[in-house]
Structures are given as C-alpha cells and as structure tokens.
Amino acid sequence: VNDxxxxxxxxxxxxxxxxxxxxxxxxxxGHPTIVWNRTAARAVTLTExxxxxxxxxxxxxxxxxxxxACLVDDSAVGEVLQPLAGQLRGxxxxxxxxxxxxxxxxxxxxxARHGIDYLDGAILTPTPTIGQxxxxxxxxxxxxxYQAAQPVLAALGGRAVYLGADPGRAAAYDVSCLAMxxxxxxxxxxxxxxxxxxxxxxxxxxxxxxxxAGMLPEMTTRFATQLAAGDYPGDRSTxxxxxxxxxxITQTAREHALDAVVLDASMILLGRAVxxxxxxxxxxxxxxTLATANPRQ
Ligand SMILES: NC(=O)c1ccc[n+]([C@@H]2O[C@H](COP(=O)([O-])OP(=O)(O)OC[C@H]3O[C@@H](n4cnc5c(N)ncnc54)[C@H](OP(=O)(O)O)[C@@H]3O)[C@@H](O)[C@H]2O)c1
Numbered sequence: 001v002n003d004x005x006x007x008x009x010x011x012x013x014x015x016x017x018x019x020x021x022x023x024x025x026x027x028x029x030g031h032p033t034i035v036w037n038r039t040a041a042r043a044v045t046l047t048e049x050x051x052x053x054x055x056x057x058x059x060x061x062x063x064x065x066x067x068x069a070c071l072v073d074d075s076a077v078g079e080v081l082q083p084l085a086g087q088l089r090g091x092x093x094x095x096x097x098x099x100x101x102x103x104x105x106x107x108x109x110x111x112a113r114h115g116i117d118y119l120d121g122a123i124l125t126p127t128p129t130i131g132q133x134x135x136x137x138x139x140x141x142x143x144x145x146y147q148a149a150q151p152v153l154a155a156l157g158g159r160a161v162y163l164g165a166d167p168g169r170a171a172a173y174d175v176s177c178l179a180m181x182x183x184x185x186x187x188x189x190x191x192x193x194x195x196x197x198x199x200x201x202x203x204x205x206x207x208x209x210x211x212x213a214g215m216l217p218e219m220t221t222r223f224a225t226q227l228a229a230g231d232y233p234g235d236r237s238t239x240x241x242x243x244x245x246x247x248x249i250t251q252t253a254r255e256h257a258l259d260a261v262v263l264d265a266s267m268i269l270l271g272r273a274v275x276x277x278x279x280x281x282x283x284x285x286x287x288x289t290l291a292t293a294n295p296r297q
Contacts, residue, residue, distance in 0.1 A: 007031045008207075011064025013057055013080060014097070015042040017069075017127045019070040022156065023051055025131030029155030036060035038160050045216065059089050066152050070096045075101040085114040092117040096137070100175060101168030107148050108141060108167035119145040121153075122174035131157040140169035146268045180220070186262055194249070197256035212271075223284035232281035239286070240279035243270040 007030045010024040015037035021045050026033045035043050036054040043053040054060035057080050061067050067088070071077050077097050081088065093116050095107060104120045111118030119141040129135040135158025139146055146162045153160055163169040191209065192202045226232050250263040273279070273289040 008035060008065040009063060010152060010155075011036065011054070011060040011067045011069065013037075013060055014071040014076075015046065015070045016070070016072065018096070018123060018130070019068075020046060021127040021130035022068060022070055024049065025157060026152075027154050028131055031152065031155060034060050035188065058084055058087050061091065062064075065092065065122060066149055067091060068096060069093065073097065074099040074107060075091045077107065085110075085116070089115040090117070092119070092145065092149055094119045094121055094139075094153065095120040096123055097201055098174060098178075099171050101172040104140075104171040105166070105168040117145050117148065118142075118167070119149055120170050122170040124174065124177060126172060129158060132156065133158055135159065137161070138163055138170040138173050140164055140171075141167040156189070180216075182214070190249075190253070190258075190262065193258050194252060194256070197252075207234070226282065226284040227287050230288075232278070232283075232285040234280045234282045236282060238280050239270055239273045239283060242283055243267065243274060243279075246270060251287040 008034040010020055010026045011034040012026065013036050015023065015035055019035075019037070020042070023033050023035050024105075027046070027050050028184070033051045034054050035046050036057050036059070037043055040053065043051065047053050049082045052063070054063060061084060069077050071080065071082065074097060077095060077099075081093075088111075093111060095104075095118065099107065099120075099123060108118050108120060119139055121140075123130075123139045124136040125134060135156055137153070137156060137158065138161050139153075140163040142165060150160070150162075163173060188209075191205060195202055195205050246263065246266055250260055250267055253260045253263055269286065269289065273281070273286060275290075276289070278285050278289070
C-alpha cells in the first residue's frame with residue numbers, strides 16, 4: 001500500500017506467457033500494472049484487463065514502484081536493462097527471469113554498482129499457478145530487498161520462499177530442480193515413443209506412469225541422504241543391474257529405429273560408474289559419478 005492508501009504500481013517488463021500471468025495476478029490483486037514488451041501486440045489482452053501499456057521500457061520503469069523483469073534469458077535482461085541503469089538507480093527491481101546462479105550473481109553485482117535495489121527470483125511452477133495457491137517462487141538477494149518487495153510479491157500467490165542473501169541461491173535451487181524436471185520430461189518422451197512403437201496408445205500407460213512417477217519424491221530424499229553420507233548401499237538395486245535394464249530399453253529403441261542418443265549417453269554414464277568399480281553400489285552413486293572429471297574434457 002502506498003502513501004495515498006492505494007496499492008503500489010508494478011511494472012512488468014516482458015509479456016511472454018509468464019510475464020502475462022504475472023501482470024494478470026498483479027491486476028487481480030488491485031495493483032496499478034504497467035506493462036512493456038519488445039513486441040507491443042502482446043500487451044493487448046492485458047490492456048483490456050486494465051493494464052497500462054508503456055511505449056518503451058524506460059517509461060515502464062518510471063511508472064512502477066516495483067519493476068519486475070521476466071524475459072527469455074539473462075542476455076535479454078542485459079539488452080533491455082543495461083542501457084537503463086541510470087533510470088533504475090534507487091528503484092526496486094525483481095528479476096524473475098530464469099538464469100544460471102552465476103548470471104544471477106553477476107546481474108546482482110551489476111545492480112549494486114548502479115544503486116539498484118535488486119532481488120533475484122526463480123519461478124518453479126507453470127503459468128496457470130500464478131496468483132493461485134499452487135504457485136512456488138524462490139527468491140534470493142539482500143534481505144532488505146526481499147522485505148520491501150514481499151507485500152507486492154504476495155499478489156503472485158502460493159508459496160514464496162526466501163533463500164537468503166546470496167543472489168545466486170534461487171537460481172541454484174532452480175537449475176537443480178529443473179535438471180530433475182527436464183530429464184524426466186525426456187523420460188516421458190522416451191516412454192511414449194517406445195509405447196507407440198510397440199502399438200500401445202500412450203494413454204494406456206497412465207496408471208503405470210503414475211506408479212513410476214510416485215517413486216521419485218521418496219528416491220530424491222533417500223538419494224540425498226546417501227550422497228550426504230557418501231554411502232551407497234546396493235541393497236535395493238545396483239548400478240550393474242540398472243545398466244542391464246537400460247540395455248534392453250536401448251536395444252528396443254534401436255529395433256524400432258528410434259533416436260537412441262539420450263539412452264546411449266545414459267549407458268555411457270552407467271558404464272563409467274561400473275568401470276570405476278561402483279557396479280555393486282546403489283543408483284545414488286551416479287550423482288557422485290557426474291561430479292568426477294568428464295574424461296572427454
Ligand atoms: N512459461 C512458464 O511456464 C515458465 C515457468 C517458470 C519460469 N519461466 C521463466 O519465465 C521467463 C519468461 O518465460 P515466458 O514463458 O514468459 O516466455 P519466453 O518465451 O521465455 O520469453 C519471452 C519474453 O522475452 C522477451 N524477449 C526475448 N528476447 C528479448 C530481447 N532480446 N529483448 C527484449 N525482450 C526479449 C520476449 O519479447 P517478444 O515478445 O518481443 O519476443 C517475451 O517478452 C523465462 O526465463 C522462463 O524460464 C517460465
């Protein structure tokens with residue numbers, strides 16, 4: 001709430017699917033919302049909902065007490081914001097663009113050099129969750145920046161988690177969780193391709209896919225405990241056994257002339273663990289195998 005009793009004006013830079021969802025949530029929460037996008041046409045629906053379209057990024061920055069950036073990547077953020085560092089001085093900037101931890105730390109250092117009150121964020125959930133209880137957004141950066149922005153960010157709904165002063169921390173959690181997510185997505189694509197090649201409609205896999213997916217949260221916790229202890233009991237299954245299992249999956253993919261590049265890469269990784277003498281270990285060991293020097297480098 002600002003001095004005049006109204007809600008703080010918020011500027012949203014970037015109106016891809018996520019930027020639009022953020023702007024809609026601010027509008028729904030009653031914030032005057034100023035929107036800017038490189039391609040102006042993307043602002044049309046939002047202006048119909050009550051947002052104000054800024055002609056350029058600098059106008060948007062001037063109009064909002066809080067500036068939100070949500071662009072495709074950090075280099076787009078640099079292209080848009082670096083020339084406007086002077087106009088951002090003394091202002092609050094929350095960067096919800098996905099980035100690497102290093103990019104977030106460098107972006108934060110850039111902001112500090114220009115007197116910008118910078119908070120980094122990572123959105124973990126998809127656009128329909130924004131403004132809803134299921135939204136999950138991670139933040140990191142100076143505590144004062146989080147405290148100042150938090151009342152406005154509450155409009156985005158769900159769970160906001162502040163991970164501390166290191167501006168790269170939110171991105172570090174993000175890349176770790178997204179590694180799990182994207183490789184799982186590839187797993188889904190492989191499962192559906194194999195099913196289809198075997199004449200099974202993908203929809204028939206549903207209940208079995210649920211059973212597989214349901215194993216993952218428990219495995220994540222158990223593997224993390226084993227990794228912390230450096231102890232990888234092979235009592236449930238072993239890397240050698242997994243290599244055999246993955247072998248017949250790869251063979252089936254080949255028999256159907258499916259692209260096996262990801263399966264081959266997985267076989268290489270498992271083979272490396274076996275060659276290093278860890279075949280009798282449990283699968284959590286693979287996180288450690290990944291951390292050993294890549295022989296191809
Ligand atoms: N969509 C999701 O479910 C989701 C979930 C979590 C996190 N995120 C993150 O949210 C961010 C935005 O994602 P998104 O889904 O909204 O769409 P996106 O396709 O990742 O980003 C599109 C936005 O970036 C702008 N852009 C790209 N290059 C630019 C440049 N050089 N200069 C100025 N603007 C530029 C586009 O402008 P134009 O319209 O002019 O091309 C558009 O506003 C990403 O970092 C993404 O990882 C998205």
